[in-house]
Amino acid sequence: QAQLVESGGGTAQAGGSLRLSCAATGGTYNGYAMGWLRQAPGMEREFVGAISWGGGRTRYGDAVKGRFTVSRDNAKYAAYLQMDSLKPEDTAVYYCAASPSLGELPQGTAKYWGQGTQVNVSS
Numbered sequence: 001q002a003q004l005v006e007s008g009g010g011t012a013q014a015g016g017s018l019r020l021s022c023a024a025t026g027g028t029y030n031g032y033a034m035g036w037l038r039q040a041p042g043m044e045r046e047f048v049g050a051i052s053w054g055g056g057r058t059r060y061g062d063a064v065k066g067r068f069t070v071s072r073d074n075a076k077y078a079a080y081l082q083m084d085s086l087k088p089e090d091t092a093v094y095y096c097a098a099s100p101s102l103g104e105l106p107q108g109t110a111k112y113w114g115q116g117t118q119v120n121v122s123s
Contacts, residue, residue: 006115008021016121021078032098033102093117
């Protein structure tokens with residue numbers, strides 16, 4: 001059964017960094033774009049970033065451009081989110097997602113979702 005599992009969440013101070021990982025298991029992900037979305041309490045789910053299967057194309061949400069970087073390692077069936085210059089407003093549950101289409105992820109559409117990992121940023 002296809003499953004995405006996030007790790008690396010936790011607490012950081014404003015201005016600090018965290019790196020999230022997403023492990024894809026139990027399914028066929030060849031050709032799939034992978035990405036990250038987040039949801040803060042009382043807020044709608046927000047697109048963070050995504051990367052194409054080959055890694056040549058990336059997309060980012062306006063709130064994180066220039067601070068966050070999405071990458072992947074297809075040999076390990078893994079995706080990563082490097083978060084730098086963290087702000088308190090980055091506090092949210094971060095979800096890993098996989099889709100056959102890179103363009104679907106900014107719309108919040110994905111075939112597979114992880115369970116989420118909590119990120120807290122203190123001021």
